[in-house]
Amino acid sequence: MRTYRHDGRTAQVLDDLVGDSLRVLLPTTAILTWVWASVAILAIEARVVHGLVVLGLVLATTALSYLLHRRNLGLAVAVYLTGLTLALTIIATAFVSPALFFLYIPLLLVTAMLTGPGITWAMALVAIVLTLAIGRGVHTLPLGQLLSPIVFVLLTALSAWLSSRRLFTALAWALSMTAEAQKNAEEARERRAEVRSILKSLEEAYVRLERANEALIFAREAAEKAYRFKAEFVANVSHELRTPLNLIVGFSEMMATAPESYGGTLLPNQYRGDVMAIYRSARHLSDLINDVLDLSQIEAGRLPLRREPSDLGKIVGEACEIMRGLAEAKGLRLDVNLPPEVPLLCLDRTRIRQVLLNLLSNATRFTDCGWIRVSAVVDGDEVQITVEDSGRGIPADRMAHAFEAFSQLDEERAREGSGLGLAVSKRFVELHGGTMWIHSTPGMGTTVGFSLPLPQSGKAVPLTLLRTPAPLSGAQGPRWVLVLHDDEHAVSLLRRYVEGYHFRRADSVEGAVALMREAQPAAVILDSSWHDRWMQVADAADVPPHLPVLTSPLPGLHRLGLLMGAADYLAKPVTREDLAAALARLPRPARTVLVVDDDRHLVRLLARMLTAIDPSLCVLEASSGAEGLQMARSQRPDVVLLDLLMPAVSGFDFMEEIKGDQTLAETSVIIMSARPVEQERAPILGELRLARVGGFTLSEILQLTEAALTGLTQSAAVGPAIASATAGGQPG
Ligand code: ADP
Numbered sequence: 001m002r003t004y005r006h007d008g009r010t011a012q013v014l015d016d017l018v019g020d021s022l023r024v025l026l027p028t029t030a031i032l033t034w035v036w037a038s039v040a041i042l043a044i045e046a047r048v049v050h051g052l053v054v055l056g057l058v059l060a061t062t063a064l065s066y067l068l069h070r071r072n073l074g075l076a077v078a079v080y081l082t083g084l085t086l087a088l089t090i091i092a093t094a095f096v097s098p099a100l101f102f103l104y105i106p107l108l109l110v111t112a113m114l115t116g117p118g119i120t121w122a123m124a125l126v127a128i129v130l131t132l133a134i135g136r137g138v139h140t141l142p143l144g145q146l147l148s149p150i151v152f153v154l155l156t157a158l159s160a161w162l163s164s165r166r167l168f169t170a171l172a173w174a175l176s177m178t179a180e181a182q183k184n185a186e187e188a189r190e191r192r193a194e195v196r197s198i199l200k201s202l203e204e205a206y207v208r209l210e211r212a213n214e215a216l217i218f219a220r221e222a223a224e225k226a227y228r229f230k231a232e233f234v235a236n237v238s239h240e241l242r243t244p245l246n247l248i249v250g251f252s253e254m255m256a257t258a259p260e261s262y263g264g265t266l267l268p269n270q271y272r273g274d275v276m277a278i279y280r281s282a283r284h285l286s287d288l289i290n291d292v293l294d295l296s297q298i299e300a301g302r303l304p305l306r307r308e309p310s311d312l313g314k315i316v317g318e319a320c321e322i323m324r325g326l327a328e329a330k331g332l333r334l335d336v337n338l339p340p341e342v343p344l345l346c347l348d349r350t351r352i353r354q355v356l357l358n359l360l361s362n363a364t365r366f367t368d369c370g371w372i373r374v375s376a377v378v379d380g381d382e383v384q385i386t387v388e389d390s391g392r393g394i395p396a397d398r399m400a401h402a403f404e405a406f407s408q409l410d411e412e413r414a415r416e417g418s419g420l421g422l423a424v425s426k427r428f429v430e431l432h433g434g435t436m437w438i439h440s441t442p443g444m445g446t447t448v449g450f451s452l453p454l455p456q457s458g459k460a461v462p463l464t465l466l467r468t469p470a471p472l473s474g475a476q477g478p479r480w481v482l483v484l485h486d487d488e489h490a491v492s493l494l495r496r497y498v499e500g501y502h503f504r505r506a507d508s509v510e511g512a513v514a515l516m517r518e519a520q521p522a523a524v525i526l527d528s529s530w531h532d533r534w535m536q537v538a539d540a541a542d543v544p545p546h547l548p549v550l551t552s553p554l555p556g557l558h559r560l561g562l563l564m565g566a567a568d569y570l571a572k573p574v575t576r577e578d579l580a581a582a583l584a585r586l587p588r589p590a591r592t593v594l595v596v597d598d599d600r601h602l603v604r605l606l607a608r609m610l611t612a613i614d615p616s617l618c619v620l621e622a623s624s625g626a627e628g629l630q631m632a633r634s635q636r637p638d639v640v641l642l643d644l645l646m647p648a649v650s651g652f653d654f655m656e657e658i659k660g661d662q663t664l665a666e667t668s669v670i671i672m673s674a675r676p677v678e679q680e681r682a683p684i685l686g687e688l689r690l691a692r693v694g695g696f697t698l699s700e701i702l703q704l705t706e707a708a709l710t711g712l713t714q715s716a717a718v719g720p721a722i723a724s725a726t727a728g729g730q731p732g
Contacts, residue, residue: 011576015073019114022076026062028588029084033058042421050094054087061086077114081123084110089130095137098457101131105156112160120164120669124157138518234420243599245286246573250605252279253576254612259613281322286573288354294464305348306429306495312342312383312452315349316374320355327372333361336373348457351428360420360449361385365447367391379443393442402438422448470655480504482521484512484530487556489571494525494554508537516541523548527556528686545694549683553686558585564657567639567668574606574672582670583639590638590668594620596628596654597643599674606641625649631658632664644673 037055041048061083069076084107093098104127111123128150135146183723256276259266267275318338327334358372363372377384394402403426426436429450440446480502483491491505502520506512515521515539526534529549561569566583583590595606600623607619620635622628626649632640640658644651651671658664690704 004246010168010175013171013175014168018077018114019069019073022065022080024072025110025404026066026069026080028619029080030059030062033087045054050090054090055216057083057090058087081107081111081114085126085130089134092130092134093138096141098135098141098145100148101127101135101146102152104131104153108153108156108160109123111482112157114228117161117164118549120157120160127153130293163465224667241289242286242572243602245289247599247601247605248282249279249286249573250575250602250609251274251641252282254605254608258576258609259614261608284322284353284357288357305351306349307346307432309344309455310347310349310352310378312345312347312352312385313338315353316356316376316385319353319360320374322357323360323364327360330364330367331369332364332367333371335371335373337373339376339378342376342378343454345383345452347452348428348430352432352452355425355428355450356385356387358425359549361422363387363391363446365390366393370445379405379451382453384449386447388445388447390445394440395443399438399440425450425719434574447547480513480519480521482506482512482524484524484534485527485554485556487527487558488530488553489557490527506623509533511539512537513540520544521547523550525549528553543693545692547692549691549693551687551689551691553684554686557685559723561671563673565659565669566642566671568670569642569668570672572672574609576609576612579606579609579641583613586639586668588638590617592618592620592635592637593639593641594628594631595641596622596625596646596651597625597641598646599643602643625651625654628654632658632667633661636664637667639668639670639674641670644671 033055035052040051040054061079065076065080065083067076070077079651088103088107108120108123108127112120131146131149131153135141136143172235244594254261255267256272256279259272309627316336316338320334324334360372360374367389368391372390373386373388373389398577403422422436422438427454429436433453434451436448436450438446438448472523481504482493483494483503483505484507485491486507487506488505491503503525504515504521506515512533523565524534524547526549531551534549557569557571561567567586569584570578583593593610595603595610597603597606603621603623610619611619620631620637622631625646628640629649631637640654642654643650646654649657651673655669658667658669696704
């Protein structure tokens with residue numbers, strides 16, 4: 001059986017119960033006594049005193065008990081029970097009747113109701129003693145008459161004890177249950193509060209999440225915008241830079257290489273040397289701009305590097321020579337500190353020179369007085385190159401952004417740069433398997449360094465880096481490819497994007513035969529239009545049976561021009577050789593040439609180039625499409641050198657007009673425009689065929705098929721080109 005302790009709370013409840021019972025018992029007792037007293041006084045007159053005494057005693061004790069019960073319940077109970085016992089004793093003494101001793105039984109019941117089992121037993125003892133004392137001592141009644149009240153008193157005490165015990169247990173159980181229920185309710189309340197606070201946090205988190213989501217969408221849009229802006233920015237900057245640069249390149253080239261076109265006045269030698277330096281630097285800048293365009297247009301990882309065993313000392317020397325004039329003009333000392341011997345590195349010279357030029361140009365721009373020092377040290381399996389300056393330095397809090405594209409850390413000078421230099425340089429160095437770092441102390445100077453792995457380290461160098469073009473013919477066999485194409489542009493594409501081979505172009509059967517006799521090529525790449533001429537080459541030169549012959553529809557600019565309805569296409573900046581070659585390709589020799597470009601200076605440059613090519617040419621100059629059209633109609637030139645992008649009447653409009661004019665049917669157009677990158681990306685209709693005189697083995701065919709599948713399925717822009725391998729025989 002489970003037992004329950006009578007703790008403080010049980011006692012309190014019991015007290016409450018006793019109080020309640022007392023409040024019922026006191027008036028009941030008083031009323032019953034009063035009724036009894038009235039009966040006793042009226043019916044049995046001789047007992048008037050006894051009746052009054054009992055009535056007085058009971059009324060007094062009940063009244064006193066009532067007064068006490070709120071302040072001291074125990075005392076109130078004691079007073080009440082004592083009064084009652086005394087009253088019953090008086091009654092039992094006054095009246096001689098054994099039946100009166102049964103009155104002790106209600107007394108016992110009341111005692112059991114108001115007290116615990118101990119007092120009940122004590123009261124039973126008192127009742128028995130009084131019964132015996134009064135019954136035997138006062139009334140001298142025989143014991144037999146007293147036995148039954150005594151037995152009943154004992155039985156009453158026993159049953160009261162038993163029932164009160166059960167009562168206490170039930171009460172304790174009920175109280176403990178109540179306490180537990182209360183505890184549970186309390187806990188539930190606490191949990192509810194917790195749940196409410198969790199709900200609130202959840203709501204807050206939800207709101208924050210929504211806000212974060214919005215911010216994310218906003219950031220993504222901003223990033224996309226920034227990306228578009230970057231591409232536009234790069235394209236615009238490059239275009240804006242190119243236009244004046246093309247003039248610098250063109251005029252300096254003319255002044256340095258064709259002084260006779262200036263009416264025979266020869267420049268003094270010193271001037272010519274300087275003009276040559278201007279020409280070389282401008283060419284380099286022009287290459288750099290192309291690189292920036294590449295960076296924005298070629299997906300990451302596809303940036304082509306042209307790596308060759310290179311002398312780092314020479315590259316550093318060249319870069320320093322280019323920058324020396326600028327540094328000295330600012331009063332800065334430029335020191336170069338190179339170890340006596342730097343091993344040959346596998347580098348793309350232009351890119352590394354560009355890195356050095358970027359660092360030197362930053363050092364010059366951000367140093368107002370003092371010095372710039374370029375040093376290189378061989379450290380383990382790498383070479384470390386540093387460019388130090390004694391300039392203004394970079395604030396510590398901006399350093400983290402140094403290598404971010406388009407980030408400029410010096411607001412005062414922000415307009416001077418594009419914020420691309422360090423980002424591009426780092427990228428180039430990483431492509432070479434190196435790392436780049438920067439240290440700076442504001443007010444003291446900046447050091448930017450980069451490492452380049454030595455070839456034998458083989459550690460950090462990407463595999464492709466080591467795939468440098470081998471000598472024309474060596475232990476591993478020939479690694480050069482003969483390209484039979486009418487256009488240099490096609491070869492320049494191959495040189496730019498295909499690694500590991502030298503490409504040499506021939507544009508005539510004789511040239512091709514001569515090259516093939518010089519050394520065996522690893523392969524031949526034919527333009528589709530060269531099929532018949534290739535037969536002649538194959539007849540004249542000995543074609544080994546293992547020589548792969550690839551027929552490819554590689555586009556040339558000339559063909560692009562034809563596609564656009566012109567006689568030819570020249571990529572800007574137009575060089576004298578390009579121009580001479582284009583004129584030579586015309587079906588009829590040109591006597592009168594009209595140059596149409598909205599850039600007057602460029603028109604003047606082209607005119608000068610034309611007269612340098614052929615002093616007997618009649619050159620007409622127009623600086624707008626409308627003016628050009630007017631001149632074309634009045635002068636009917638043999639050829640028009642036409643810029644495509646002009647305001648008002650564009651090159652395209654010009655072409656339309658010319659096509660519709662019968663009188664100008666004989667006039668050819670040579671388009672001049674920027675490098676047609678978009679065209680390089682457009683699908684090219686044609687067939688890519690691979691052939692070999694000696695045929696292919698089955699395993700070769702399977703390998704080639706796999707390579708073709710991989711190449712085509714991995715390429716995002718799969719054009720309608722069809723790759724076919726023709727086994728055996730000449731390509732047909
Ligand atoms: P920018 O075309 O603006 O020069 P860079 O990426 O080359 O772009 O450089 C980013 C920024 O880093 C510069 O705008 C300049 O604030 C800071 N910086 C680069 N090199 C130096 C240097 N040697 N001294 C001080 N600040 C430099």
